[in-house]
Amino acid sequence: MRSVVRLTASATSALPRWLLLAISIVYASFGLFGRDPWKNEDAAGFGVMWTMAKGNAHDWLLPNLVGKYLTDNGPLGYWLGASSIRALAPWVDASNASRVFTGLLFCGACAFVWYTAYLLGRRPEVQPFKYAFGGEPEPRDYGRTLADGALLILLACFGLAERGHETTPQLAQFVCVAMLLYGLVRMIDKPVQGALVWGFALGLVALASNPVLVAALLVGTLAMTIIVPAARTRWLLLAGLPVALVVSLSWPIAALSAYPDDAVWYLNQWVSTSINTFAGPPGSVARYALKNLPLFTWPAWPLAIWSWFSWSGLRRAPHVAIPLSVITPLLILVVLQSHQTNLLFMLLLPALAVLATFALPTLNRGTINAIDWFALLSFTILGSTVWLFWIAGLTGFPAPLARNMARYAPGFVPQFKMLSFICAVAVTVCWFVLVRWRLARHPKVLWRSVVLSSAGTTLMWVLVMTLWLPIINYSRTYKDVAEQIATHLPDDYSCISPVRLGNAQIATFAYFGHMHFAFDQDCDVILRQDTQDYGEPSSMSDFVWKMVWEGRRVADRDERFRLYVRIDRPKPPARHRAWRPRQAAPASTD
Helix, strand or coil: CCCCCCCCHHHHCCCCHHHHHHHHHHHHHCCCCCCCCCCCHHHHHHHHHHHHHHCCHHHHHCCEECCEECCCCCCHHHHHHHHHHHHHCCCCCHHHHCCHHHHHHHHHHHHHHHHHHHHHHCCHHHCCCCCCCCCCCCHHHHHHHHHHHHHHHHHHCCCHHHHCCCCCHHHHHHHHHHHHHHHHHHHHHCHHHHHHHHHHHHHHHHHHCCHHHHHHHHHHHHHHHHHCHHHCCCHHHHHHHHHHHHHHHHHHHHHHHHCHHHHHHHHHHHHHHHHHHCCCCHHHHHHHHHHHHHHHCCCHHHHHHHHHHHCHHHCCCHHHHHHHHHHHHHHHHHHHCCCCCCCCHHHHHHHHHHHHHCCHHHCCHHHHHHHHHHHHHHHHHHHHHHHHHHHHHHHCCCHHHHHHHHHHCCCCCCCCCHHHHHHHHHHHHHHHHHHHHHHHHCCCCCCHHHHHHHHHHHHHHHHHHHCCHHHHHHHHCCHHHHHHHHHCCCCCCCCEEEECCCHHHHHHHHHHHCCCECCCCCCCEEEEEECCCCCCCCCCCCCCEEEEEEECCCCCCCCEEEEEEECCCCCCCCCCCCCCCCCCCCCCCC
């Protein structure tokens, strides 16, 4: 088939390596350190990692949050964070240490995306039209340029900023999906090596996530090998699948060997939770995805759709079919989820970025200019807004902006931090230098249409994680509440029964307040969260409850915590303040 791309060699000038690495490292590193675990998934994931790091083999094989079993995902992501906590314990606090692997996993995913696009970009079916007297780019240069574009598109995706810096199992899943995509592409020219990489990645997906996600990716892969002639190889079944089975079964076998009774229950819950997670009615979840997924994956999704249309004659070629073999099953799972959440959205980004980069050679000048001007105007306005709100919070002028900041975080006292200010100024100057270069030079290279988008996303993330980090941390941490509760706990209490506390709250209270929670026994202290006045606990036959503390986070008006101590409670045999890992049989977590 005749090529749909007409390019000269000048259009495939590679992006300077130092610039590409700088953007990736800056994007990955800011927002990882100097903050507390944030509410919801970030704090909950850290809590499991911290429990492992402080616990024993039982905690490592059966992930739990200070005794509360969590069966949504496998242990791989938790293992990495816990290993980092243990390795850095003498020098770095657990909260910051747990996010070291977050940055490494993010950079690993970027590398897999780059090499996947590079290998696809060298294939003969995607090469530009060959002119009679030469002048077209070499396959190697063309592949490098497309790889640069894929990485820039990945970094430009809006939803990756926050999700890509959290201590959650999704980061491990993210890099495993990118690795799986690379293995499928590598399998075309090196069948054994590619099949082994694919099998290893699929096994790691099982260790990091759940059986349904593994099954979906396996079905998508096998369907792709049937449809795409270039990807057919017997090594996928002979080498890749056995590796996937060995890796994925290593954890269940180890858990069953060490703790057979607990492991049987845990693994059953892991499988049933996985099935229930994707067994909901698709109506409300589909509407949620339709509303939030386009923004989360912008600008990758419109470019991916354009790539699908522009390469209409080569849709069974690897550069289109392989990314779609990952995108399609993931989109189906997104719609089949039982609850509205964007946790799976991030797993779509590696394949979307690879498919989207093949739209770049087919874009006309008008479309490229429209993308550039949109990025230029939107990120300049947004960056200026971040600066204005920061100045208003620090100086009180402009007054309307200062009042909005005060309403967002009541009680917060802004402070000037020189290092954060210098970093914010530096990234802002770099942004204007890049804009000036783009407008003055009018480069013809392929990646010119997405360099401003990726740099703009990096600009916004760095500005928010420097100028706004103190106020965001203030509004999203439970540290102050944990310390208040800890001061009202009896010195000789035995354990705390949590009522309506989320996983993030339990993790933060246990970490910052050194609280000992129990989920399978009667305790002499109750800590519960109320969204309205539920009244005091009912009196029981042998004892009554006394409320000793009531409070909430200053930045949250909906939550209210109440601490109750049992009257005439029996004295425990020994003082017990610090949490210690237990191996008790699982019980209800309500």
